[in-house]
Amino acid sequence: MDLSSKKLFSHKIKTAQEILDVIGARPRNHKVIMCHGTFDVVHPGHIRHMLYAKTKADILIASLTADQHITKGDMRPYVPEDLRAINLAALEMVDYVLIDHDPTPLKNLGKLKPDFFAKGYEYTAGAINLKTQGEIDVLDSYGGEMIFTPGDIVYSSSALIELSPPSIAIEKLMTLMEGEGITFKDLRNALAVLRDVSVHVVGDTIVDSYTYCSMIGGMTKTPTMSVRYEKKVDYTGGAAVVAKHLCAAGANVTFSTVLGNDEYKNFVLNDLEISGVNCLPIIDETRPTTNKNAIVAETYRLLKVDTLDNRSISEKITERLRKQINDVDAQVVVFSDFRHGIFNRGTIPTLSAAIPNGAYKVADSQVASRWGNILEFEEFDLITPNEREARFALGDQDSVVRPLAGELYRRAKCKTLILKCGARGIIVYRSSKLSFRAFFVVESFADRVVDPVGAGDALLAYSTLAMAVTKNEVISSILGNIAAGVECEHEGNWLVTPDQVLKKIDAIEKIVNYGLPS
Template sequence: MEEATLFQYRRKIKSAAELRTLVGSRPRAKKVIMCHGVFDVVHPGHLRHLIYAKSKGDILVVSLTADQHITKGNVRPYVPQDLRALNLAAFEIVDYVIIDMEATPISNIKTIQPDYFAKGYEYVKGSVHPKTQKEIDALEEYGGEIIFTPGDVVYSSTQLIDLAPPDINNEKLMVLMDAEKISFSDLRQAVAKMAGLRVHVVGDTIVDSYTQCSMIGGMTKTPTMSVRYEERQDFSGGAAIVAKHLKAAGAEVVFSTVMGEDADCDHVLQDLAAFGVDCRPVIDPTRPTTNKNAIVVGGYRMLKIDTLDNRPISERIVRQLSAQIRDVPADVVIFSDFRHGLFNRESIPVFIDAIPEGCFRVADSQVASRWGNILDFPGFDLITPNEREARFALGDQDATVRPLGSELFKRAGCRTLMLKMGERGMITFRRVGHETRSFFILDSFAEQAIDPVGAGDALLAYASLAMAATGNDVIASILGSFAAGLECGYDGNAPISPVELLARIERAENAVRYS
C-alpha cells in the first residue's frame, strides 16, 4: 500500500459543521445514522456494529473520541486519532468520519442531528447508563432515535492491545508527519542546521565503567559468587556524554563541570579534548570524580559499585560555575543534572539567573536513586524527564501517563515537555496554537536493544539542537527519538553521529514508503 493510497481516504474525514452542510437538515431523503467510540484497534466486534448500523440508514457517520479525552489505560490511545480516523474511513460501509474534540458526542449530535444514533448492545443491559441517557435526551429534542446493535459478539480493544500490541510505529510516524506538514527532507535539513550551534553544557560528570568478568563458580560455605576479571572499559558519561553527542552532531560545545583530582578526571579530560569538546572543569580535590562501575558476567550486570560524593558544591565553586554560565557565548544552555552535588537547592537559582538573555534553555534532571526534581527548573524552553522522574516531581504514582504529563507541563511552565517512556517511546506536550494538538506520541525507534542506558542523553542532545535550529517540536521529537533508538544499539555510551542519524531517517522513509 502506497502512502498516497492511505491518505486518499482523508476526503471522508469532516468536521461536524462540514457534515451538517453535506447531509442537510431534517427531514432528509436519505437517513443518517451515527456511531461513536474510541476505535483504538478496529476488531470484528466493531465491524459487526458498523455493518448493522449501515443496514439501518443510508449514510453512516462514525464519530471517534479525540486523543485528549482518552484516559483508559496507561498509554492510550495506542493508535493516534488521525490514524484511527483513516482506519475507519478506509471501510466502504463508512461514509464520513468525525474526530470529536469534545468529551462526549452530545455537541455533535445536536449539530448533525442524525436520524439514528447506534450504540452497542452492552449499553442497554440492565438500566440505562447516565451518559447514554444524556445522548437519548439530546436525540429526543429534535426527534432522533437511538438504536442498539446486536451484542452476541463482543471484543475488547484493550485486551487485544495488552495481548499483542501491533507494530505500527512507522504508520504513526507517517500520520503525524503528514498532519504537521513535515517531510523527510525537513528532517534531513534539520540535521544540517545543527552544525555550528554554540552549546554550553553544565552538569555532573560520571565515568561509566564496565568490568567484564567470567563466572568461575560459587563458594561452598557461603552464597558468594566467584568471577575472573577479564577487562575494564571506561566511558565518559553523565553530562560529559551529552557534550559528546552535541559535538558529534556538529555543535560547538563548552562543558562546565566539577571533577575530583584523580585518574577518572584525567580520563575524561583526555577523552573530551580528543573529541573536540572544550571542557572547563572546576577541580575539587575534596571529592572524587563520580564513577559507576558495573560488574558484567556473561552479558548480565551482576553488581554496580559507585564511587561518589553527593555533597553540595561549595559557594566558591557555585560562583566559578555561574561566572562561566554568564560569560560563555551560547545559543543553547543545557543543565544536565544527575544530582551528584553540582545542582542543589542553593546553586540552581544562581545558575538560572546567570543564563545569558536569548539562550534556548534546556533542563534534564535525573532522579535514579537520588533526590532531584525537574520542577526546580521552571519556565525552561525544553525539559526531558522520564515517567519515573515525572511521578517523583508531582508525588503521583497513580495517574496514567497523559494526565501526569499534562500536569507536569502545566506546573513546569515550560515551552515543550518531552516525557520519556522507555520502550513505550515518548509523549511530547507543547504550547498550542491555532488547530495545533497539545500533545503527540512517538513509539520507540530502537531497532535493537543492547543497552538502553544512555538513550535519554542522546535524545536530550539531538532534541535540544533540533529545537534550537528549527523551533519545531515535532521535528525535534522525531530526531531525538531516532537518536535514542540508535544509542540503544551500543553497549556503553557512544556518541551518535549525523551520518548514523541520516541513515536512520532513510530507513524510516523506506519503511513508510514500502521501498
C-alpha cells in the same frame, strides 16, 4: 501507507459544521444515523456494529473521540486520531467521519440531530449509565431515537492491543508528518544544519567503571563470594557524555563541571579533549571525581562500588559556575542533572538566572539512584525526563502515562516536554497555537535492541539541536527518536553521528515507498 492515503478519503473526513452543510437541517428527506466511539483498533465487532447501523439509514456518520480525551489504558490511544479517521473513512458503509474534540458526543448530537444514534448491544445490560442517559436526553429533545445494534460478538480495542499490539509505527509516523506538513526532505535538511550550533552543557561528571572478573567460588567458612580480577574499563559518563553526544551530532560544545583533583580528573579531561569538547573544569579539592564501579562476572553485575561525595557545591563554586554560564556565548544551555552536588534546590535558581537572554534552555534529570525533581527546572524551553522521573516529580504512581505527561507539562510550565517511555517511544507535549495535536506520540525506531544505555542522551542531543535550528517540535522529536533508535542498536553509550541518523531516515523512507526509490 504513503502520504496520499488521507487524500483518498479526505472527502469523508469533515467537521460537524461541514457535515451539517451537506445533510441539511431537520426535517430531511433522507435518514441519518450516527455512531460514536474510540475505534483505537477497528475490529469485527465495530464492522458488524456499523454494517447494522447503515441498514437503518441512508447516511452513516462515524464519530470518534479525539486523542486528548482518551485516558483509558497506558499509552492510549495507540492509533492517533488522524489515522483512526482514515481507517473509518476507508470503510465503504461509512459516509462521513467526524473527529469529536469534546469529551462526549452530546454537543455534536445536538448540532447534527441525526435520526438515530447507534450504540452497541452491550449498553443494554443492566441499568442505563449516566453517559448513555445524557445521549438519550439529547435525542429526546428533538425527536431522535437510540438504536442498540445486535452484538453477538463483542470485542474490546484495549484488550486486543494488550494481547498483541499491531505494528503501525511507520503508519503513525507518516500520519503525524502529513498532518504537520513535514517531509523526509525536511528531516534531512534539519539534520544538515545541526552543525556548528553552540551549546553550553552544565552538569555532574561521572566516570563509569566496569571491573570484569571470573568466578572462583565461595568461601567455606563465610558467605563470601570469590572472584578473579581480569580487567577494568573506564568510561566518561554523566553530563560529560551528554556533552560528547552533542559534539558527535555536530555542535560546538562547552562543558562546565566540577571534578576532584585525582586521576579520574585527568582521564575525563583527556577524553573530552579527544572528543572535541571544550571543558571548563572547576577543581574541588574536597571531593573526589564521581566514580561508579560495577563488579561484573559472567555478564552478571555482582556489586557496584561508588566513590563520590553528594554534598552540595560550595557558594564559591556556585558563583564560579554562575559566572561561566553567564559569560559563555551559547545558543543553547543544557542543565544535565545527576544530583551529585551541582544541582539542588539551593543552586538551581541561581544557576538558572545566569542563563543569557535568548539562549534555548534545556533540562534533563537523570536520577537513577538519587533524589531529584525535574519540576525544579521551571519554565525551561525543553525538558526530557523519563516516566520514572515524571512519577517521582508528581508523586504519582497510578496514572496512565499520557495524562501523567500532561500534568507534568502543566506543572513544569515548559514550552516542550519530551517524556521518554523506553521501548514504547516518546510522548511530546508542546505549546502550540493550534487547536489540535497539542501532544503526539513517536514510537521507537530501533530495529533490534542491543543495549538501551545512552538512548536518552542521543535523543536529548538531536532533539535539542533540531529545536535550536528549526523551532519545530515534530522535526526535533522525530530526529531525536531516530537517534535514540540508532543508539539502542549498539552496545554501550555509542556516540551517534548524523550519517547514522541519515541512514536510518533513508531506511524508513524506503519502507514507506514500498522499497521503491524516493
